[in-house]
Amino acid sequence: MTPNISLAPFQGITTKVYRNAFARHFPGLDRAFAPFISGVHPEKVNLSLFDDVIPVEDNPVETIPQFVSIDSKEVLAVAATLAGEGYDHINWNMGCPFSRLANKQRGCGILPFPDTIRLLLDNIMPHIPLKISIKTRLGYRNPDELEKVLEVLNDYPIHELIIHPRIGLQRYKGDTNPEGFSRYLEMSRIPVTYNGDIFHATRYRELQSRFPSVKSWMVGRGALINPFLPAQIKGIHLTDSEKRERIAAFGEEVFSGIGNRVKNEKKLMGQMKAVWYYMNGVFSGGIQYFHAMKVCEDSQSYRKFADDLIQLPFASDNEIEDYWKHGLKHI
Numbered sequence: 001m002t003p004n005i006s007l008a009p010f011q012g013i014t015t016k017v018y019r020n021a022f023a024r025h026f027p028g029l030d031r032a033f034a035p036f037i038s039g040v041h042p043e044k045v046n047l048s049l050f051d052d053v054i055p056v057e058d059n060p061v062e063t064i065p066q067f068v069s070i071d072s073k074e075v076l077a078v079a080a081t082l083a084g085e086g087y088d089h090i091n092w093n094m095g096c097p098f099s100r101l102a103n104k105q106r107g108c109g110i111l112p113f114p115d116t117i118r119l120l121l122d123n124i125m126p127h128i129p130l131k132i133s134i135k136t137r138l139g140y141r142n143p144d145e146l147e148k149v150l151e152v153l154n155d156y157p158i159h160e161l162i163i164h165p166r167i168g169l170q171r172y173k174g175d176t177n178p179e180g181f182s183r184y185l186e187m188s189r190i191p192v193t194y195n196g197d198i199f200h201a202t203r204y205r206e207l208q209s210r211f212p213s214v215k216s217w218m219v220g221r222g223a224l225i226n227p228f229l230p231a232q233i234k235g236i237h238l239t240d241s242e243k244r245e246r247i248a249a250f251g252e253e254v255f256s257g258i259g260n261r262v263k264n265e266k267k268l269m270g271q272m273k274a275v276w277y278y279m280n281g282v283f284s285g286g287i288q289y290f291h292a293m294k295v296c297e298d299s300q301s302y303r304k305f306a307d308d309l310i311q312l313p314f315a316s317d318n319e320i321e322d323y324w325k326h327g328l329k330h331i
């Protein structure tokens with residue numbers, strides 16, 4: 001059976017421009033989750049907070065908006081707004097590990113409080129006008145926390161549970177915990193999606209044979225480095241010249257799309273560097289060009305480095321894994 005492949009949300013990177021260009025140029029993607037929306041006032045909804053996901057017709061791939069909140073009124077206001085815009089599925093972020101949110105019981109900071117989650121779901125579920133899924137971790141401080149949370153979630157018609165098998169205190173560092181994932185996969189009455197450290201198709205296949213019942217997989221940094229990862233997982237073959245053309249077209253679309261939104265060239269450069277920070281890793285030796293690109297301050301020199309970078313040979317799986325392990329700074 002063909003797996004369902006989702007692109008993970010990345011605040012500041014996988015914006016609408018990025019997601020749309022990704023879906024248009026790189027085959028194999030089934031869905032894209034948008035970075036979280038927060039700070040919505042239920043009494044007076046500020047639609048500009050939803051700019052990244054509306055209008056729904058702009059999405060070339062099924063897109064699932066995400067929110068972070070522990071206020072049931074806010075959740076219902078977000079849900080009503082998005083349902084009104086034509087969405088039928090939203091995602092609740094119970095995984096964000098950053099203390100700015102977690103200290104206020106938001107993101108994965110809510111995981112030690114299963115009773116609060118039950119209370120919220122009691123208030124939300126009878127009124128919510130669309131499907132709701134949850135993206136979570138094994139816990140905030142220890143990997144046992146999800147057990148009590150899952151006992152709660154299992155009592156409600158949650159559409160899907162995306163599990164990133166780390167705890168919040170690890171942030172995005174250290175080993176994932178597939179044993180922890182396995183424990184909750186068995187326990188969950190909700191369909192489960194796996195997310196975490198799928199850096200190449202071989203890694204996907206190892207996980208897939210370990211968890212044959214999982215049909216849905218979310219790829220994050222692995223796809224930001226190698227945007228052909230969804231295609232490779234699905235056995236879709238592209239020649240090197242097709243891949244180069246697609247990366248060039250993707251880069252141009254993101255560059256002009258961001259350029260239309262941010263008029264300040266320095267900001268534009270900053271956002272393009274965030275894209276290439278990951279994607280240079282798809283090329284063998286790409287890191288050298290990325291170091292050079294880091295000092296670019298204008299579009300002309302940026303373009304030169306990007307043009308040179310995409311002429312490099314493509315990295316092997318081992319090189320991509322090496323870039324993941326030693327080239328990326330996991331935050």
Ligand SMILES: Cc1cc2nc3c(=O)[nH]c(=O)nc-3n(C[C@H](O)[C@H](O)[C@H](O)COP(=O)(O)O)c2cc1C
Binds near residue numbers: 008035093095196221
């Ligand atoms: C810079 C950054 C921003 C992120 N923003 C979000 C976000 O807005 N919502 C979310 O659910 N996860 C967010 N994540 C987590 C990713 O979606 C994903 O779960 C994580 O990177 C693990 O998957 P991976 O190992 O495949 O990258 C973010 C991660 C990073 C590094």
